[in-house]
Amino acid sequence: MHTPRFTTRTAGPDDLAIVLELSLEAFVDEAVLAWAMPDPADREAHMRKSFSASLAAAIGIGAVLLAFDRDGTAVAVSIWVPRDGAGQEAGAEEEAGADEWTDDPVQRRLAIVEAATEARVPDQAHLHLSAMATRPQSRGLGAGTVLLDAGLDHARSRGLPLYLEASDDDNRRLYARRGFRDLGDGIVLPEQGPVLQPMWREHDGVR
Numbered sequence: 001m002h003t004p005r006f007t008t009r010t011a012g013p014d015d016l017a018i019v020l021e022l023s024l025e026a027f028v029d030e031a032v033l034a035w036a037m038p039d040p041a042d043r044e045a046h047m048r049k050s051f052s053a054s055l056a057a058a059i060g061i062g063a064v065l066l067a068f069d070r071d072g073t074a075v076a077v078s079i080w081v082p083r084d085g086a087g088q089e090a091g092a093e094e095e096a097g098a099d100e101w102t103d104d105p106v107q108r109r110l111a112i113v114e115a116a117t118e119a120r121v122p123d124q125a126h127l128h129l130s131a132m133a134t135r136p137q138s139r140g141l142g143a144g145t146v147l148l149d150a151g152l153d154h155a156r157s158r159g160l161p162l163y164l165e166a167s168d169d170d171n172r173r174l175y176a177r178r179g180f181r182d183l184g185d186g187i188v189l190p191e192q193g194p195v196l197q198p199m200w201r202e203h204d205g206v207r
Helices: 013-026 031-036 040-060 105-118 143-158 169-177
Strands: 007-010 064-068 074-083 126-134 162-166 195-201
Touching: 007 143, 013 040, 013 064, 013 074, 013 126, 031 040, 031 105, 040 064, 040 105, 064 143, 074 143, 126 143, 143 162, 143 169, 162 169, 169 195
Parallel strands: 126 162
Antiparallel strands: 007 064, 064 074, 074 126, 162 195
16 A cells, blocks of 8 residues: 655644644745845744744645645645735634834845745735745655645635745746746846746636
8 A cells, every 4th residue: 555755734733843843844935035034044933933933824724735744744734814804814813014124134035035925926815825845854844835735725626726925936936837827027126136936826726
């Protein structure tokens, strides 16, 4: 009997510590976070501070999907946030504004990202793939694809289209293979920041 290389499930409240530690490892070299937190020596501390509350909130609304290898080790994480089309995440609370972070360069850049991406969120109900990453040692083995397909199945069961912002060309190609298409021009972050490409996938009932 064939055993899949990876399995997926929705993270629950008891998984917060696992999700946090996995995210700290998987997202440490992600393009946007590396731009917002340019000092590698301080990046983990900044990420821990920034991630803790937001991951707990995402887990609370059932938005976090995990991929596990055959040994039961969590190797990849994705966050699928339902959006109501009114400019706010369904079930999410308001966050601090950018003006509260003007003295902190890291939080200022994170606020810039938040404002720039929120301005491009489509105004119809959809599922937003807000983040997905794999542990460095597990990349290239298919965990991300398994998570993506699980998210597509979830969106299909709810009859929702999907939206995301691709932060590099490899991810953009992966999403294109699963039916995502560019949605307008890229989001160019200032101060030599990366370009995020908004992408959209209609709900069509097929993978």
